[in-house]
Amino acid sequence: MEAQLQHNIYLLGAPGAGKGTQAQLMAERLGIPQLSTGDMLRAARKEGSELGQKVAAIMDAGQLVPNEVVIELVRQRLGRADHQNGVILDGFPRTVQQAEVLDQMFQQTGRSPLKVVVIDVPFDEIRRRLSGRRWCSRCNRTFHITDNPPSPLADQSRGYSCDVTGCPIEVRTDDRPEAVEKRLEAYSQQTKPLIDYYRQKGAFHSVSGVGSIPEIFDSLMSNIGL
Ligand code: AMP
Numbered sequence: 001m002e003a004q005l006q007h008n009i010y011l012l013g014a015p016g017a018g019k020g021t022q023a024q025l026m027a028e029r030l031g032i033p034q035l036s037t038g039d040m041l042r043a044a045r046k047e048g049s050e051l052g053q054k055v056a057a058i059m060d061a062g063q064l065v066p067n068e069v070v071i072e073l074v075r076q077r078l079g080r081a082d083h084q085n086g087v088i089l090d091g092f093p094r095t096v097q098q099a100e101v102l103d104q105m106f107q108q109t110g111r112s113p114l115k116v117v118v119i120d121v122p123f124d125e126i127r128r129r130l131s132g133r134r135w136c137s138r139c140n141r142t143f144h145i146t147d148n149p150p151s152p153l154a155d156q157s158r159g160y161s162c163d164v165t166g167c168p169i170e171v172r173t174d175d176r177p178e179a180v181e182k183r184l185e186a187y188s189q190q191t192k193p194l195i196d197y198y199r200q201k202g203a204f205h206s207v208s209g210v211g212s213i214p215e216i217f218d219s220l221m222s223n224i225g226l
Contacts, residue, residue: 013119023090062182136162
């Protein structure tokens with residue numbers, strides 16, 4: 001496929017801003033994969049791989065894993081054939097260094113430029129959302145006990161279960177309040193500077209992440225002209 005037909009979209013925002021939920025919807029609508037470094041790291045932990053063991057404590061403490069670890073994961077994933085027609089980046093880059101390396105990767109492989117959208121949600125709302133967030137470790141879908149609960153058809157007699165896999169849904173270890181505060185700090189100090197980084201480059205948009213999931217999805221798509 002011609003490079004100019006690629007959709008390369010990067011969703012930037014604090015943890016709990018809705019990046020994963022919106023990235024999954026965009027990926028389905030556009031028929032291109034979602035690349036979530038958080039999902040990849042959680043999968044490595046579940047497998048019990050050496051990488052998973054190395055990052056577990058860092059993630060549970062709400063800190064960012066080292067740049068070189070995530071950069072290598074992304075380099076491998078972007079090289080896959082199913083990522084050649086575009087990608088929705090969710091949770092990567094998270095530091096200026098990661099963004100610079102990503103720019104180089106895009107240049108070297110002739111990818112179309114990234115469209116960047118910041119999903120803006122106040123921190124108090126983030127705290128409320130993360131305290132009620134539940135997660136399916138099998139398919140990575142997220143739910144919220146009041147805002148986005150699993151379908152009432154799912155068997156809730158043994159606790160809530162995922163609409164798609166039927167697996168019990170869990171509280172992520174890094175959604176505990178102590179870890180949440182660390183993650184918000186990491187966002188403010190290490191990830192937020194990317195807003196200026198991408199604003200200077202152009203192709204930068206900002207949407208409010210407060211509202212219903214379909215409303216935010218429509219606003220995201222129209223902001224990037226899709
Ligand atoms: P997420 O699911 O995107 O909220 O990511 C969960 C955790 O994985 C983060 O709190 C970090 O510990 C780690 N992580 C995910 N993506 C990155 C990244 N791009 N750089 C560093 N750490 C990351």
